[in-house]
Each structure stands twice: as C-alpha cells, then as structure tokens.
Amino acid sequence: MKPKTIFAHIACLATLTIAACGSDTPDTVDDAENIDVGDVTLTLVTHDSFAITEGVFESFRDSTGITVEVLTSGDVGSLVSQTILSEGNPVGDVIFGVDNTFMQRLLNSEALETYESPELTHVPDGFELDSSHRLTPIDYGDVCVNYWIDALDAPAPASLMDLAKSDYKGSLVVQNPETSSPGLAFLLATIAGTPDWEQFWIELRANDVAVTSGWEEAYYGDFIAGGGERPMVVSYASSPVAEVIYADPPVDSPPTGVLLDSCFRQIEFAGILSGSEHVAEAQLLIDFLLSPTFQNEIPMNMFMYPTAVTAQLPEEFIEHSLLTDSPLSLSPAEIEANRQQWTERWVEIVLG
Structure with missing residues (x-):
C-alpha cells in the first residue's frame, strides 16, 4: 500500500506502548x-x-x-x-x-x-x-488520478481512456507497479477499467507518460504540487483533503480534483x-x-x-471527500494469480 501517509507532516510511528488484557477472551x-x-x-x-x-x-x-x-x-x-x-x-x-x-x-x-x-x-x-x-x-481508500485544477490546458479528463488523448500529452506521472503500491493499484485499475489494458499503456507511453519509483517522487517531484511541471499524478482520493488541511496559506477548497473513473479501491x-x-x-x-x-x-x-x-x-x-460509489476492483484471487505476469508485461510495454 501507499506510502499511505499522504504528506510529510504525517510521521510513521516505529513503536507504541499500549495496554491489553489477560488470558480469557472478552467479546469486546x-x-x-x-x-x-x-x-x-x-x-x-x-x-x-x-x-x-x-x-x-x-x-x-x-x-x-x-x-x-x-x-x-x-x-x-x-x-x-x-x-x-x-x-x-x-x-x-x-x-x-x-x-x-x-x-x-x-x-x-x-x-x-x-x-x-x-x-x-x-x-x-x-x-x-x-x-x-x-x-x-x-x-x-481509493487510488486515483489527481489533477491540478488550474494547470490543465484542456477540460479535466472524464474517463480512464481520456488519459491517452493528445489533449493530455506529457501531463501524467505514474509510479512503477513493481516498486510502488499506488503504482500497482493504478495498473490494476487499468486492467479492470479498460477494454484492452496493454493497448491502453502502449498509448499512454506514446502520450509521454512519466514513471517514478514511488508516490513521493511522483507527487513531490514531477507533479505540480512539488514544483514539477505535470498537472496529473496517480495519488489518492484523500489527497485533495490533505491539500486543504496542510495548505499554507489556508484555502477554502482543494486545488486538486480526482478522476473518479480511475479509482481502484x-x-x-x-x-x-x-x-x-x-x-x-x-x-x-x-x-x-x-x-x-x-x-x-x-x-x-x-x-x-x-x-x-x-x-x-x-x-x-466530509466536506472535501471525493470517494466514488463505483470503484474499480479485481478479486484478490485474480490479482494473486496474475500480478507477476501483469507487472512484467507492464515493464515490457512502458519501460522496455
């Protein structure tokens, strides 16, 4: 899974000391x-x-x-x-x-x-x-394509398939599914949500998609939020919420939107x-x-x-949540049976 801590303000805790109880099991x-x-x-x-x-x-x-x-x-x-x-x-x-x-x-x-x-x-x-x-x-949580609302030269994409259109050439940065949890989730989203996922990635490569090793490198590197030039990134449905919470100076609404058609739960x-x-x-x-x-x-x-x-x-x-009612999904058994061959094929198409 992600780094699931969306922003650097959130520290990972290495050790906590808490209490629990004795040898007989209570109901709650x-x-x-x-x-x-x-x-x-x-x-x-x-x-x-x-x-x-x-x-x-x-x-x-x-x-x-x-x-x-x-x-x-x-x-x-x-x-x-x-x-x-x-x-x-x-x-x-x-x-x-x-x-x-x-x-x-x-x-x-x-x-x-x-x-x-x-x-x-x-x-x-x-x-x-x-x-x-x-x-x-x-x-x-949902892994989805996020976009910087004011930085798109075209209207925001409405579907996964739109990402391969020339309107968004050089706009998207994704993560490698072999090294990144959101990268894997987005690959699974394309498998579940497009008619031919291999052809879709061939078209994304032709459309100058950028690839990073992990979420942080994408969000705080190539994406506009971190000073990069790309207005679209694979992130989380909760990322716009975090953009509001940690905005300096404060903002009333998030600067980012979510392509709900791309969300994998x-x-x-x-x-x-x-x-x-x-x-x-x-x-x-x-x-x-x-x-x-x-x-x-x-x-x-x-x-x-x-x-x-x-x-x-x-x-x-509650105010800024952008969860979809119909997230993309695949069964855990199907993912386990195919994950390695899917990621290897992705590497051949996108990085080969």
Missing part, C-alpha cells in the same frame, strides 16, 4: 474489565507507513494491561513475504496493513489464525473479502499470526482496531477511511 474491548490483567506484551507487525496518535490507545490501556509494541516491516509486499517466511514462528502476534492486492498470497499460507470479531457487525459486508475470517477489514486488513502465544489478547486488539476509538483516528493519521459505520469522519473529509 468494553468487556476487558471482566478478565484478569496479565503481564503480556503483544507485537503488532505492520508496514512502514503505519501512523496513529499515541494517545488513541489510552482508553485501551485503561481497560487492559497488556503492552503492545509496533514493529514496522517495509512495504506491504515485504510485510506479506516476511510473514509467510516466519509462518508458525512469527515475529509478532497481530499483522496490520495487508491489502487486497496481496491478501490472497497470505491466505494461501497457514500464517493466520481464524477470528471473527464481534465488531464486524458494524462493518459493511462489502469490505469482508475473506470468508474464512482470518483477515479483518480495518480501513480503505484498496482495503487494509488485520489478522492474528499463527504461532502467537497470546491469541486471546490478540483477539482483543483486533476488536480495538474496529472500535470507534481507533477508527476515528484513521483519517487524520493515515488519510484512509474507517471501515466501521460507527466511526465519525472529520469535517474536512
């Missing part, structure tokens, strides 16, 4: 007061873009007594690979940040425990992509690692990740959207 975090407090440390293994306000865990600490340390483990691909390699002898207890572009690889292993959180009653069924309940949906999941010695406590942590206390913190820290309907979005997200 609120029931933790009914169990014995244990001297246990949980390790939450996540990607290197994880960010959350440390204070969010105070209520969890008040209810429980288990320390949780956050261990970052590279990007989502590295996170999944390392989890599979340590199957049965995990470096942590709970994994967070596996998304739908890599989840099937993890589900094909024996690295996860089954757990159906009672908090899932607050999560719409569409987010639950794992019927075995080994991965629990925690947050989501990413869903992030958490799961309990097989071999954990603290499964009951890990279940409690999964419940907490779906609680309003944690869910309410997701937008302003990770610029993603909470999956639980009990969460409250910040006013900035």
Whole structure:
C-alpha cells in the first residue's frame, strides 16, 4: 500500500506502548474489565507507513494491561513475504496493513489464525473479502488520478481512456507497479477499467507518460504540487483533503480534483499470526482496531477511511471527500494469480 501517509507532516510511528488484557477472551474491548490483567506484551507487525496518535490507545490501556509494541516491516509486499517466511514462528502476534492486492498470497499460507470479531457487525459486508475470517477489514481508500485544477490546458479528463488523448500529452506521472503500491493499484485499475489494458499503456507511453519509483517522487517531484511541471499524478482520493488541511496559506477548497473513473479501491486488513502465544489478547486488539476509538483516528493519521459505520469522519473529509460509489476492483484471487505476469508485461510495454 501507499506510502499511505499522504504528506510529510504525517510521521510513521516505529513503536507504541499500549495496554491489553489477560488470558480469557472478552467479546469486546468494553468487556476487558471482566478478565484478569496479565503481564503480556503483544507485537503488532505492520508496514512502514503505519501512523496513529499515541494517545488513541489510552482508553485501551485503561481497560487492559497488556503492552503492545509496533514493529514496522517495509512495504506491504515485504510485510506479506516476511510473514509467510516466519509462518508458525512469527515475529509478532497481530499483522496490520495487508491489502487486497496481496491478501490472497497470505491466505494461501497457514500464517493466520481464524477470528471473527464481534465488531464486524458494524462493518459493511462489502469490505469482508475473506470468508474464512482470518483477515479483518480495518480501513480503505481509493487510488486515483489527481489533477491540478488550474494547470490543465484542456477540460479535466472524464474517463480512464481520456488519459491517452493528445489533449493530455506529457501531463501524467505514474509510479512503477513493481516498486510502488499506488503504482500497482493504478495498473490494476487499468486492467479492470479498460477494454484492452496493454493497448491502453502502449498509448499512454506514446502520450509521454512519466514513471517514478514511488508516490513521493511522483507527487513531490514531477507533479505540480512539488514544483514539477505535470498537472496529473496517480495519488489518492484523500489527497485533495490533505491539500486543504496542510495548505499554507489556508484555502477554502482543494486545488486538486480526482478522476473518479480511475479509482481502484484498496482495503487494509488485520489478522492474528499463527504461532502467537497470546491469541486471546490478540483477539482483543483486533476488536480495538474496529472500535470507534481507533477508527476515528484513521483519517487524520493515515488519510484512509474507517471501515466501521460507527466511526465519525472529520469535517474536512466530509466536506472535501471525493470517494466514488463505483470503484474499480479485481478479486484478490485474480490479482494473486496474475500480478507477476501483469507487472512484467507492464515493464515490457512502458519501460522496455
């Protein structure tokens, strides 16, 4: 997944100390007061873009007594690979940040425990992509083409196919799907959303598309927001919200728009690692990740959207949100079966 922290103002937290509870599993975090407090440390293994306000865990600490340390483990691909390699002898207890572009690889292993959180009653069924309940949906976001409204020489594109038109020659910068989570998501968007994705990328190359290794290089390099010359970039549906929040001087509306026809939905999941010695406590942590206390913190820290309907979005997200009602998607199984050949073919077409 992205660096999911949209702007440099958002720091990735390497380690947090929080509380959890004893050996018997409560139905929810609120029931933790009914169990014995244990001297246990949980390790939450996540990607290197994880960010959350440390204070969010105070209520969890008040209810429980288990320390949780956050261990970052590279990007989502590295996170999944390392989890599979340590199957049965995990470096942590709970994994967070596996998304739908890599989840099937993890589900094909024996690295996860089954757990159906009672908090899932607050999560719409569409987010639950794992019927075995080994991965629990925690947050989501859309990867989309963003454009600088005042910098386009033509009207804003209305569809993915428009990006290959001569009106937008030399306008778009994308990320390499072999090295970038948003780059992979955009490749998947073109596979799901165009009649012939290979021909589409042939036309994009002819239309002088630029390619960077990652999101930061694209957004703060070639894109106008960072002083570059290109008015269109693959980023996130939440990027315009961030442009308003961090604008200096302040602005009333975002300078960027989103091509909704280009949006591919990413869903992030958490799961309990097989071999954990603290499964009951890990279940409690999964419940907490779906609680309003944690869910309410997701937008302003990770610029993603909470999956639980009990969460409250910040006013900035309500006012400036540009989520589509019909995001592009592919099944996790189809992605897993084809991801390598798709990315290799993309390299041949675009970089060859």
